[in-house]
Amino acid sequence: MRSALVEREGFAALVLRLRAEGITNLDLLTAVEQTPRSIFVPPEFAQSAYSTRSIPIECGQFMEGADLSVRLLSHLQVKPGHRVLEIGTGSGFLTAVIGRLAERVISIERYKTLLAAAQRRLEQLSIRNVILRQVDGMNGLPGEGTFDRIVSTAAYPAMPRFYAEQLVSGGMLLVPLMVDEQRCIMVRLTKTGSRFEREDLFEVPFLPLQPKIAQHL
Template structure:
């Protein structure tokens, strides 16, 4: 998976590659789907949600330029796989999920796999995690109509926020929001397809 799907498509960050080589991706999907876990596509995890394809996880992780010790907010815990990758890279991860069943399963999984530097919360992710702000990095693993203002407010300075944004569902552009010296700059990183970002500042 790592060699063919990730390195072969330009992912070069050694921390990302090492994390994805180490983490057992099949542990993040139902047993019946273990054979699909390493395929180059998303895999359903229930409740209309998916675990993103390996390349997208690697791309977003590399684009964020995460360094050990950084505080990273993730919106959309899902299976917990993206949070595990960030935790394996040495980040302190704060991850928020709105669906109770997914939240509970991910929290149990993270504990079992010993990712104790990843904290899980059940809440509306579009509101962020105000009590733990500011964050060095914020990653949103669902697509919304715009960049939620609470997330921008909770971004540290300097800081980077990565989020899929688009006027129509399931078709977005990956937007990088940078905050530096009080200024906000946005950069389009290309077309992506994600499940809907649901919440007060989403769909």
């Protein structure tokens, strides 16, 4: 009972902060509400699940703060019928929310430990339109056709080239780019025909993408 109350209070506080930022999309907020963040964080951080802080998870990775998670999804503009590629499954929270909004999601991650935990959470929430794979994300996911949306939560040293072939016309890429050794910014590319419109959005605290899959974690 206590945990359910904490969940509701945390979500309510999050919605108030998001509304102050102008994020009011009802479909998005409903998907977030239906995806309790407390099951995606280590038990000792349950009280911070809806806070703005980053939360450490397994394999030396972290889960972005609640506000940043929803802000990213707001900029990604996922719609019913979309096919989405996520690079960096992490805790699986973004994966699960996207799964509630899109028709199909493929999420890739280099750490099998994180994939196994995310799979258990997706099953707990009965989200069945998501496929998880242990893949090196440096080149996106070649051989799987094109996607309406691609989002990465790991930073690239320069704009990755795979998006040109893996995005549909009208598709959108949301990716963090390293500005220097300490800073990265979230960039959105929108594809129109063979042209791309670039928008630099805001600084993000994401870690640089690591090549190859992890052999032992």
